[in-house]
Structure formats: structure tokens, C-alpha cells
Amino acid sequence: MAKMTLEDLRKLRDQRKKDLERRDVDGKNVQIIVGMGTCGIAAGAKSTFDAILAAVEEFHLEKDVVIRQTGCMGLCYVEPTVEVAMPGMPATIYGKVDADVARQIIQKHVVEKTLVDNHIFDRPAADIIKK
């Protein structure tokens, strides 16, 4: 690599910071959990995951968002499923999340703090289990 100027160094730092921020977990308060069980993956969870990654980048949210994957959430009929937990918003499970809906979740739910209609599904049997 050629010698850098001050400008180059700053640019490189900003660019690489995002990569490392994605790795970091501390201090991030938005959690997005993608159901990646067999059912989820079969229904397209992988492209959902990719779309979330892309949207996080688009809205510059690397600093705040942790994206995890989990097994089957039990909502196999509406896979792929995505759970979003963040302060100021109810923990919400979205179903039938394709790439397009994934982007909407990031834009509306995370950025604008409004729920994305038509894709909200309850946690299975949450209403019959007493806390």
C-alpha cells in the first residue's frame, strides 16, 4: 500500500470502524434477532438477514444495532421471523419478513419508531402463560 496522507488515514479509519463496530456488542441497545432454524432458512431467512445488514448500513446504524441469529421461534407458518427489541418500543416479532419488509422494519421500526403493519405476530402462546 502506498504512503498515506492525513486524509487517507481518517478515511480508512471511518471505513474500517464500521466493520469493527459490527463485531462489537457493548453499548448497543437495539437487538434484531433473525430466526434461522431450518424452517426460517427454507423460507428465505438468509436473504432477510442480508437485507437487514444492508439496511443497517444504509441508515448508518452500525453503532446501535446487534444482529443475532437464533433457532426456530415456533412461528414456522410465518417464517422468516424477525424479533426487534429496543428501548421505547415494545418487543415485537415480525413474520413473513422478506428483503423488502426487512428494510421497512429498519426504516420504520428502528429509525422512525412506528410499527410495521401486517407483519406483527405475537409470541406463541404468550397470552396463556402467566408471568
Add this chain to the structure above:
Amino acid sequence: MAYKNFILVCGGTGCESSKADEIYKNLLAEAEAQGVKGEVQIVKTGCFGFCEKGPIVKVLPSESFYVEVKPSDAKEIISEQIVKGREVKRLLYRKDQQKDIVKLEDIEFYQKQFRIVLRNCGVINPENIEEYIARDGYAALEKVLFGMKPDEVIAELKTSGLRGRGGAGFPTWMKWDLTRKAPGDVKYVICNADEGDPGAYMDRSTIEGDPHSVLEAMTIAGYTIGSNKGYVYIRAEYPLAIERLRIAIAQSKSMGLLGTDILGSGFDFDVEIRLGAGAFVCGEETALIQSLEGKRGMPVPKPPFPAIAGLWKKPTVINNVETFANIPVIINKGGAWFAKIGTEKSPGTKVFALTGKINNSGLVEVPMGTTLREIVFDIGGGIKDGKKFKGVQTGGPSGGIITEKDLDSPITYESLTALGSMMGSGGMIVMDEDDCVVDVSRFYMEFCVDESCGKCAPCRIGTNQMHSLLTKISKGNGELADLDKLERIGKAMTKASLCMLGGSAANPTLSTLKHFRDEYLEHIQDRKCRAGKCKDLVVYSIDPVKCIGCGLCARRCPVNCISGEKKQAHVIDLSKCIKCGECFKVCKFNAVLKK
């Protein structure tokens, strides 16, 4: 495409020696074989510090903390966690083999730690300069080169209160200021990476895990004092650290962060590595400089101090690895931020290498002022196998033993000296009831006899005399007058030696004499070693009533000196016994007696 998961594999010397490199390679191969190569980034990082449970593998963002991982586990980590998103539960850290899995943020080993020096260890790939840059690397250099005058750098260090982490605790700002003001147009910066205390590996791990932090700080030092050349003096027995440092220097040079006209600022600075042959005395700054100049490593009297006449008689700043590693953070966050951590006279943190009879051996970084009890019992998890705590040796062969009654004093440069020990570079060896103080003192004195350069009489003769007295006592031939002799020689050495090797060599003996005089007396008067470490004072025998004749001890005995019929009491042939204690350890019926 962006990665979804990140696997961090420890690449410190400790974990590497238990096959971490094979784990890393297997993970890469498995990720490829299972078709998830593009989804997971596998990184070899520096030491996580929790060496007791190594090799360590951490998976993010799920924060899975896997311990004692084997190369064969790679397949399952990839297939379960990366492909299916499930943690490999059997590898997660559990405390004391209990069932409960402990979450990363709840592991006590990490709870009381505060990481400045080790900020990047176990986080970034030390062989990739871009990851260092992304963690605000070279931002301090940028700030200094383009926005601070040398005076301002020194003022910032003064505000921070940073003191030399090599052991003596000299204020860093003063060292830099003296060198800056010393007349001369050629000046040098030296990084002392000649870590030689038995059981200490803080500097090795810092260089292995974050070599650029040292290079950045050396460049800042160069700019501040007006030097264009730096040397890292590192011992040749640290091959991995040297390799990582070489890579780091090459990367910095190719990117213009070392060399001529750094970042277009007009400032030139270059760093070279010099390998030391592993002599303990070369950790002493004047001896180190002699060795750097190609001469035999022997100390020279101070003054003149290196700040005035150092390498090739030019003004030289010489700092320890850990001291340097603090500096970029101080510049970035400000001296006032740093001064708030730790205690008033000893601000900041200190890295300790915790070893010996302790449950969690490893590398720990704690704010100054933390008590030894917190380090040994909270972070270290207490003594192995439920044995009784006897003492902690801080400062290696230059320090003293700290006992139960002083465990609650906060750790600072002054408090340790007041207790008859010293900060040293940060080795901390924990001893339990099975360790004999006479034996330990003899061991450290033997080390000093070997390592004394022989230049000055107090050290050359004194260490030898003390060693023979200690050997005499451990063989059971000691006399009461020997204790006074030990103290007299020790005090003379402390005062009259040329450098701190001789000046501190008597510390282990003097401090054990102070705290455990009764054990010395036992060795002399009763010819007894309660720990059973002084072999000449131990006799093993078999209790014929308790022995059931199982023959286990006879099978284990390495010199076949135990005999007896099956189901009959056995006997030990004392003329052949080498007193290894194996029979005592294996007997299930407490029939082997140790006297």
C-alpha cells in the same frame, strides 16, 4: 458482503501452545467446507487474559465464550453456531464445573478488570493494521503531529500522572522532559521489552496482541523529544511477539506511519528491533543500552542518566512496553481522564500476570488501588484445590512476599515498597501451604546468582554467599547465626550494589525472614520442613497399620524403592528413595507418612 458472525480465536503464546493455531486453521477449513465462508469472519487475536481456561474462542455477536477448545471442536462450532445459530453449550464457560453456564459479562475474572493497556488484546487481529486504525489507532499520533507542540504532549503526560510501568515508577513526563531539554541533535527512543521476571508475561502479551500501540507511542515520544530513531529491545525467546512486531513495523512503513514525512507532517521516525539474548540484567536500562551498543550487557553507574547520555552517549528516552501502551489512550482521552483512574499518586491501571497456585491464572489489568485480595480471590478465583493461602510474591526475584495480613492494602508503588516488596514489572506468583519459604528464597537467589553480571562485588559475592547459606538451611545444617548473616549480607547488597538487580536480590529472603521467621527456625532447630519441599528434611514411611497392601505406591514409585507382598504392609527403602512424594500423593488410605 458483510459478515454475520465473528469468531475470535486467541493467538497469544499460551493458547498457541495448546493448539490454538490448529483450531484457527480448522475453523477456516470448516467454514469453507460447510459453505459459510462469506458469512463468518474468523480472526486470530491477541491474548484474552484468561489463560487458565485456554484455548479460548469467542463468537460474536452472540457473545459465546468457549473455553478449553480443541481443534476437533471446530467442525461443531461452524455447523451448530454459524450454520444453525445454536451455541455449542458443552464448550461454554462454567464456574467450578457447575452446571450453570456463566454469561460473558458475569465471568468474575473480567468483572473487576479495567482495560487500557490491553484494550485491543483479544479484540483485534494484531497482524492487521487496519483493525488497529479502526479502534482509534494512530489517532493520537495524528493529534500530536498536527495539533500539539512537544511541550503540550509533556504537559498532558504530567496531568495524567503516568509513572513507569517497568517497576520503579519514575514519572514518565519527567523522563521525556529531561531528554527533550538535554542538548544534542541526535536523540533516541528505546522500548524496553526485555521482560525477565520468572512468571511475568505482560509485555509479551501486549506486543503479541497490540503491537501498533507501542509503535504509535514510540513515534509520539520521538516527536516530543526530537528523535528520529527508535529501538525495541526484545528478548529472542519471544518469537511470536517478535514476528508480530516485524509485521506491524512493515505495515506501518508501507502506509507511511513510520519512515520519512509521516502523514505528510514532515516528521521522520523509524523503529528497529534488537534481539536480546535473555539476560535478566539487560532489563536494567543502562545494561540494556550497553547490550544495544553491541557490548556485554552490564550496568554502568548513574548519573549520567540515559536522558542525558544514553545510547551512544546521546540523550535517550527508555520506557517499558506497558508504559508506552498507555500513551495513545492518554493523548486521545486526555491526561485528566487518566488521572481519575486508580489512586492519586499512582494513577491508571496495572497489568499483572497471575500465576502459581491459583485457580484462574492469566493476565489481568486492574485500576491501581485494587487490593491484592480482590486480585487473588475475586479475579483469580482463590487457591487451587482448596488449599490455604500463604503469600503472593510480587516483583519476581526483586520483590518480596506479601502475606494474609496485608492482603487488604491497596496496590500502589508506595504501598508495595512499604510492605517490603515492589511493583516490579507485574509478575504475581501465588503460593499455598505446600510452598516452603526457604525453598522459594533459595530458588530466587539461585536465579540471581545465575543472572548477576558479576561487575560489582556486593551482587556477585553477596548473592553467592546468601545462596550457600540458604542451601545450608534447606539441607538441615543451618545454625541460628546464619539468619543474622543473611540479614547482614542482604542489607549490604541492597545498599551497595551498582544496579537494582543486586539492590533488590535480597528482597525475597529478607521479606520471608520477616514474615516467616518461625519456618526458618523450624528448619534450623527442628530440622523440619512443614511443606515437605526441602527434600533433605523429609522422610517418607508407610504406616503398617493403615497400609492394605494395594501396591499402588510401589507401581508409581519411579525408583522402585517400595516393596511388599500383596495385601501385606509395604516398606520404603530409604537408601534408594529420592523423596519425590509420588507415593504420598497416590495413597488412598493416608498410609504414607511425611515427616
